[in-house]
Amino acid sequence: MSHLRNDPHERGVDSPGLLPPVVHDHPVQATGRRLVDVGQLDDRRVTEVRTEEHGVLAVGMTPDGSPFAVSNLCRHQFAKLGRGRVTDDGCLQCPWHRADYDVTNGAMKSGPKGRIFGFKPYSSAVRWFGNVAKLRTFAVEVVDGAIWLKD
DSSP states (O other), X not given: OOOBXXXXXXXXXXXXXXXXXXXXXXXXXXXXXXXXEGGGOOTTOEEEEEETTTEEEEEEEOTTSOEEEEESBOTTTOOBGGGSXXXXXXXXXXXXXXXXXXXXXXXXXXXXXXXXXXXXXXXXXXXXXXXXXXXXXXXXXXXTTXXXXXX
16 A cells, blocks of 8 residues: 655655556456446546456447457556547547557557647657557457457
8 A cells, every 4th residue: 555755855655666656546347358338438438447357458439339448558658548538530549648549559649749748759759659669459349238358
């Protein structure tokens, strides 16, 4: 369990490594290989799902009805992708700086956007890294109105 500290000259969170722990607030709990009911997806078309085998995944549907499941952390600043949205062209968009990911292969299609992060050389470097360190993708299918991991 993490312990928060108030001393401004020390680390704010006790953790085993140099980086603070990645915390997922309230993901949907998968039941075995059954991830989530399609009806539980809201207008963003994606949600976070905790699995026994793979940890927390970003699980959703593209506008054409194709289900997907990918690793949940953005390659830019580790935002939770399951809190983002699926764009009209079927990309998973990061909720923090709007980097777009191809859910079929995990590659970053466009880098972060905004005043600072949208600076073309920076955004291109992040996109290059996002194509080297792609999101992990998982084979899924829709069965009886739910998204399931395939065997």
